[in-house]
Amino acid sequence: MFSTTSGAVRAGARRVARYPAFIGIAAPSSNQCLFISTSTTKAASFRPATLGSQRVGQQRHGYATTTNPNPPLGKKNASNDVPSRIGLIGARGYTGQALIDLLNDHPFMDLRYVSSRELAGQKLDSYTKRDITYANLGVEEVAQLDKDGQVDCWVMALPNGVCKPYIEALNQVRAETGKKSLIVDLSADYRFDETWTYGLPELTKRSAIAQSKNISNPGCFATGAQLALAPLRGHCLDAHVFGVSGYSGAGTKPSPKNDLDNLRGGIIPYSLTGHIHEKEISHHLDIKTAFLPHVAEWFRGIHLTVSIDLNQQMTSRDIRQIYQDRYAGEKLVKVSGEAPLVRKISGQHGCELGAFSVDSTGKRVVICATIDNLNKGASTQCLQNMNLALGYDEFQGIPTV
Ligand SMILES: NC(=O)C1=CN([C@@H]2O[C@H](COP(=O)(O)OP(=O)(O)OC[C@H]3O[C@@H](n4cnc5c(N)ncnc54)[C@H](OP(=O)(O)O)[C@@H]3O)[C@@H](O)[C@H]2O)C=CC1
Ligand SMILES: CC(=O)N[C@@H](CCC(=O)OP(=O)(O)O)C(=O)O
Structure with a gap:
């Protein structure tokens, strides 16, 4: 069903050329968290079950079953074939490193900046698509890179309670320039904030994630x-x-x-x-x-x-x-x-x-x-969310077979 990272086909040796910023995603109409209720949702169309001996959708036991009310968007969301430039803050940590491995095998994710105070100045060896050196990117540096249009998606992999100044600075750039780079935060800091989309793709409405610019990754x-x-x-x-x-x-x-x-x-x-x-x-x-x-x-x-x-x-x-x-x-x-x-x-x-x-x-x-x-508890889910919000297939770069 799913395979290990080590079993994945490594496509990372290829170098990604410089591309203009991806601008194809419409501004979100609502960032509200939208969970699909299985108990009240009726199947829009009948699909025969492939997983059990009974047919899906029949009420053979007195309570409604339903086929998946929130299926993967598939081709509907896979219109983008332009690489996106990624900045990763908190890159030394466990989740940051796991995400770097996934990005290295992704055909459209172009990692540009990795931030760590401890590793600043050292080469990032595990990423083979381009030469990257760790830098200690403070709030001002991140805001400047964003203002200069150097990054399409920021991933925050910082401990809880640390990323607020970064988010405030990025919001300030948005207010000043109208630019809207995507932000995905792995910490718990915005999981209860209704102006952010809680990105658990199998349960959150996928089209809401696809339209969001602020995604909080679940714990x-x-x-x-x-x-x-x-x-x-x-x-x-x-x-x-x-x-x-x-x-x-x-x-x-x-x-x-x-x-x-x-x-x-x-x-x-x-x-x-x-x-x-x-x-x-x-x-x-x-x-x-x-x-x-x-x-x-x-x-x-x-x-x-x-x-x-x-x-x-x-x-x-x-x-x-x-x-x-x-x-x-x-x-x-x-x-x-x-x-x-x-x-x-x-x-x-x-x-x-x-x-x-x-x-x-x-x-x-x-x-x-x-x-x-x-x-799935952090980096894979982050990549599902990035794929959805940047217009790629949700499972692109994720070993699933
Ligand atoms: N580990 C897990 O299984 C999961 C973790 N999460 C969440 O993801 C986030 C990252 O977790 P994880 O990777 O385990 O954390 P780690 O402790 O492994 O890494 C934290 C990262 O943040 C940097 N950092 C730490 N403090 C600061 C600071 N004050 N300012 C700037 N950078 C800082 C560190 O690098 P440096 O010190 O070099 O700057 C390091 O890169 C956390 O919010 C965590 O709760 C979510 C799901 C699962
Ligand atoms: C073993 C251990 O300590 N696990 C972490 C959960 C990691 C996680 O998902 O963290 P956030 O919700 O903070 O992002 C904890 O219990 O805090």
Whole structure:
């Protein structure tokens, strides 16, 4: 279904010529976050199921199923064949490095600037399409490059709470010049800001992402949890999400959560109430969710066990069918009967959902999800959003086969 980064065909040796700025995207009519409800959306047209033995769209169990109400835009959004110039702020970090690897294999993404205070002056070896040297780009330098029309898309891969001055400076350039370069922020800082588009393409209206200039990339745990919960939105009373992340989730700054001596031989609970992703899941799905995060000694990959109290009796088979219907045609979401294993998701670009274990009352289901926090939990999702908003195919440059 999805392949590892290392298995990808590397197209990076090619050099990208200098091209004029891409200006083909219309200004957004609305940046509001638009989630598609699976419980109320009726399938516009019937499509036979390819994933199960039953036909999709039939009401054989008393509650409506639907084919994917938010399918990939495909050719409708793939009109741009001009490269886009990218500036990456926070390029030394784990998510920044994962994104650089993806951009290196992308035919239209032309990385121009990588910012790091620690690595300033050093060559970026992992990018082979052009020679790039790390620079320490402060707010003024970024604003000047933007004003000079040197960058089409800025990606912010900074710790939470750091990027606001950059955004304010870019907004000032917009106000002064009318220029509108795209901004994608990987931090949690704008995930609750209604003037930004929350970019979880399988759940957010894709056409809204395509029209946006300010995209907040979802959190890693929050992405897996929302993909695991969304199809049951209309049947869910409340949910408990137990999550364990590899320690790359804690970033590169030394802390007890990425200290291998501290992690060895066990898992460590933290932020057991009030984690930002608890708020993020509850806010964007409108489901009362308790989130219980842990960190473990492996490097990358998240396991989530999601327990959902249902408002009616349901069977495991029917719930699984709802998920298969909801994610029909999605290249980065895999639904299966078995519980997915975290050791198998490392380096993969999608999210796997499985288990669908229903208790004896028929009113509680447990679903397991796995996701690579640095890929679909951050950089792969960022690239989906960049592709959509810059007018390329959403999955361009993402190994999905
Ligand atoms: N790691 C993960 O699994 C995920 C992370 N995220 C989010 O993505 C963002 C980046 O995470 P991650 O890559 O793990 O973080 P890292 O700690 O690995 O990297 C942070 C980057 O920001 C730079 N930086 C740190 N502090 C400052 C500062 N005050 N001013 C300017 N630059 C600074 C660092 O470079 P230098 O010090 O050299 O300047 C480094 O490049 C975070 O907001 C995180 O919450 C989202 C989903 C998943
Ligand atoms: C293990 C670990 O520490 N994981 C991080 C989640 C990484 C992430 O998605 O972060 P943001 O929401 O801050 O962008 C955490 O719990 O904060």
